[in-house]
Structures are given as C-alpha cells and as structure tokens.
Amino acid sequence: MTGLALDGIDVDAHSPETLAVFWAALLDREAAPGTGRDWCVLPPDRDGLRLRFVPTNVPKASQNRIHLDLTTASAPEMEATIVRVLRAGGRRADIGQGSEDPHEVLADPEGNEMCIIEPGNGFLRGTGVIGAVNCDGTHALGEFWSAALDWPLVWDEGEETAIQSPRGGAKITWSGTPLMPRQGRDRIRLALRVGNAAELSTACARLERLGARIASGDDPLPPGATSTTMTDPDGNEFTVRIALPR
16 A cells, blocks of 8 residues: 545635635634645645645536535534535535535535534544535546545445545535536546655556546656656546645
C-alpha cells in the first residue's frame, strides 16, 4: 500500500474566498488562502477533510454529482444550522426531495447543494459534522474506491455502497444507477494526497491498475509533477497531489 490518502474535495468557485469563508463558518473551521488564487477550509486534524475552492469562470449548469451531508445532534441544532446557512447567503434547494423526507436540502452562495441530516440518523452516527461525501456512482465505483483507499465497505446493499476509514470520520457513499447526466466538468471532485514525488508516481500506477486513467491519456507523469488529474471507472475526475501544507 502506498501513502495514498483522501485529502478532501476540490470545488470550482467563482469566488473561492467567499465560499471558503462561508463553509468555514458553517463547519466552525479556519479558512485560509492556498496556492495561487484558491482558498481552503482546513480540517481539524490530519484525517479530516480539506475543502479546497478553485477559481473558475464557468457557470454551474446542473445539480452537482457530489455533495456533503452535514449531521445535527438535535432538532434545535438542525434548525439553527438551516438558519445559519440562509443568513450567510445560502438558500433552499429543490433536487426532487419529497415533503416527507426528514433531511433538508440547502445550497451555498454559489448553488452547491448540501443536505442537513436530521438528528438520530443511525447511518451517520459518530461520523462528525461532515457525515458523508455523498456521490453519484455505480456499485463498481464503491469497490474501486474501497480498494484505492484501503477503506472497507461499510454499506453494500443493492446498487448502493459506502466506505469509511478504519479510523472513522466521514463516509463516502454512492447511490448506484441510474446516474445523473453529466453536463460539462463536475464542479466538485475528490482529491487524494501522497507524501512525495515518488509516492505520486507509484500511486498513479496503482490507481491505473485498479481501473483509473490519467485524464490527459496514458502518458507518464512529467518530471517534477506535483499533481495529476485522473478519471475513475465511471469517468469522474479526481486529483492526486503531493500533500499541501496543513
């Protein structure tokens, strides 16, 4: 096993700083400038998820294929979270949920969807504020990421899968087929990290053996590369990079 680990998610943003400040306040974390014009919401510890907001001029065209599920411990906390989102510039979102659904669907100031999960949800119990990175993807994708990260499948029912680090924390879930149509590049993408250049090359080769591909083709990594974009077996882009400072 290489030193490959989940770093977090990368989010395309018209205003990276605005979204970083919004999400940092919502998650009670610190927002900080990254490299270039990107901004990050820093994780509370080494195993936590980094949110990295990357500048783009491309408008959001459709529902994101990845969103965050945020947990709450009580009905008053759930309501307070909803109010906090709305007061900070977020809004309610309609993605086809029914009135009987116990969770609430909201969106950040640039329309990125999130679910505020009701208290007492057993599936996300003990995961932390970020309960899940909720993804659109096939059953095979859950198996791919389980092997890639060496995380066990903690849910495997029908087409639905979920994995979780042996150390706990947020789950990554896939809802199975049918998949949502893709309209342009996905605005939210998984990001992995390695410790150094040698690990980057080794990790990419291993991911290719599992079914991923270098996004620019099958060419080897150029000398001095610090990151690369790959696609998973469903065609979703993800980044593998040498660890950013924390």
